[in-house]
Amino acid sequence: MNYRAPRGTYDILPEDQAYWRFVTEQTRQVCELYGYEQIDVPVFEQTALFERGVGETTDIVEKEMYTFLDRSDESMTLRPEFTAGICRAYAERKLHGRPQPLRLYTIGPAFRYERPQAGRYRQFHQVDVEVLGSQDPAIDLEVMQVAWQIYEAVGIKGLSFQVNSTGCPACRPGYIQTLKSWYEQRLDGICGDCRRRYGQNPLRLLDCKKEACSAMADEAPRIAKSLCNDCDDHFGRLRSYLDALDRPYEVNHRMVRGFDYYTKTVFEVWAEGIGAQNAVCGGGRYDGLIGMVGGPETPAIGFASGIERIILTMKQEGIEPPDTPKPSVFVAYLGAEAKKAAVLLAQELRTAGIRTAALWEDRSLKAQMKQADRLGAGCVLIIGEDEVKDGVVTVRRMADSTQATVPRADVVEAVSGGDAP
């Protein structure tokens, strides 16, 4: 074994494709149901876009990006997330000149250099949904509804929807101060990681998993009380919309998100039983980002949902996607003359749009039948020397083992219904 897939990458083998196809197709349908248009942006961008967009001091930028110099010595980075690229496209392609708000979605791979574990890969895939150009909390609600409906469409039940407001540049700094001074007296009651967080990223104090820290975080001052009027009003209206809907959600005062760009609404969706990385979806509002990457000041909100984690959850809940298409017919033959006839017949069937498989290995009829069975073919068309001589084809229906002799000229029509005669 000379080569192996790079750490944190994997092959999506044929037997897993049914899940991928199902998830992406359901996602497209839901997005289109809500009037979202597809956009695709490059898999790599100039490094500076992510540095500014995601935030210079985030873990992603500091230690997780796949960054390289291209042959012109320009620094490029494989996208670690989608939002920055979409904002760049919005500014660069003047999408603000289209009817606003602009509703977009995209599906594809993203890359982060991390140690893999359950539900975490270095190349992973997300569906990403963004609305650019509106600050109305009803849009926040709509975006969350899209997420909900995607999970509903793939049949996932046991999810927990978490919502919080993370404030804005006007009120968040004040809250961070409040939080720090509250923790200042209690530093010896928290873990080493948290003491580091106190200095580097105080908001992270709130979501430490250790019991002692967690208990303390419960009592810490909540951001809700520090929100400015604008943020408080926005969050209040969002909650009133959420309450009006028939969807369970939880206000999580301790939810913190990893990117610097979030303002006001943040939300996550959690799944039980898929390992420690249980966030299937994460998102929020980013009213400052588009301005930051050179576009007009534009409020926006979006989320990303991990396809691997969606599929993990489906498997955990025993949800099976519809089968991928199987061959309608399998062409079997015996002898050189018959092989020639079989090649022509297969071509004719495919021209007629009938999914047709064959072995072409000159194996025994038994072996060909076995192959047809494993491929799940609906029926087998047998051509042997007798059939060639009589100008007919033997059509065997696999489900009930019945077979009939059909004139060669009628075969295509006979099997076009998808069923054998």
Next chain:
RNA sequence: GUGGGCAUAGCUCAGUUGGUUAGAGCGCUAGACUGUGGCUCUGGAGGUCGCGGGUUCGAAUCCCGUUGCCCACCCCA
């Protein structure tokens, strides 16, 4: 970057206190009326026991190192 667990056939795993040609089930393949799948029976192919060293008359088995995978921390989808 840190910690823990695991590496034997394509897959899931046995392998007794170190002992001679390393096994099973499934899968693959061939046959059991010379042209018929799923069930059954019989045969066959397939393994540098992750890799490198060491101990020993002898190592899949014991020791050291190394690589990979998995899980967890950090962080995130």
